[in-house]
Amino acid sequence: MDLGLQDRIALVTGASSGLGWAAARELAREGCKVALCSRSETRIRQAAARIAVETGVAEDRLLPLVCDVREEAQIVQVIEQVVAHWGQLNILVTNAGGPPAGYIGDFTADDWRAALELNLLSTINLCRHALPHLRQAARKPNGLARILMITSISAKQPIPNLYLSNAARAGVQGFAKSLAEELGPEGITVNTLLPGYTRTERLAELARLQQQRTGRSVEEIEASWAEQAALKRLGEPEEFAAAVVFLASARASYITGVALPVDGGRSKHLL
């Protein structure tokens, strides 16, 4: 299947590791020119170099940039850098790290504010500032404009100890659905991707925290997560990235407003 991604311009945030990195790698493999950003210049440069080595894609098709997505000014700057470098923006993939785990008594108002800034406000600001460029890209002949938001399966089915994530992801979902409705007439699609338990640094950290809290081994904890999925295993970042690539592609032209679980069948609801 030709995905129609050759030479499309993509920006993936939170891309020095994990799901963001895997998404950037697969978009590059499918022919996109990919700007990838995270907070550390060293880490994002290394991340881009690793993509070039693993895919054989020329380094000048990858643009490593520094951006802390909690800072609106840095978002504005990074989008300007992408457009100045490659002339347009077709695909925005919003992503960042997850907030700390814990229950209601564990967090202050400042913790709540920080989580909403990291996972909700960052998404809104990225979309707000990318939108003029995505609109232009959609208007071109053979244009393509896509917004993809990486959230969590907790948007559909809250996870008991992830209060901050559960609340922020639900907000992103409401925002995405509103945006999909408004941008539909312009041919811009907006979808969210909801990872289940997928092997990344974030998951390893959550396992370590649970180990400290419960005394169970990391292996037992991972096995209990795997058991929740219909496929009885954890996901791999490249499996998640394949879904990103498809929803970003020209072939996903009639899919918008969708919240797609990529969770090996962890969510048990009908729809």
Ligand code: NAD
């Ligand atoms: P990760 O911690 O492995 O990677 C997160 C990336 O975001 C890193 O590159 C990090 O440097 C970057 N980042 C963090 N804070 C940032 C900021 N303020 N500005 C810019 N970049 C920032 O996490 P992951 O597992 O790849 O998860 C990605 C997202 O998916 C997170 O929001 C996570 O909560 C969510 N998620 C992950 C899983 C899973 O099993 N891995 C499951 C559900 C949801």
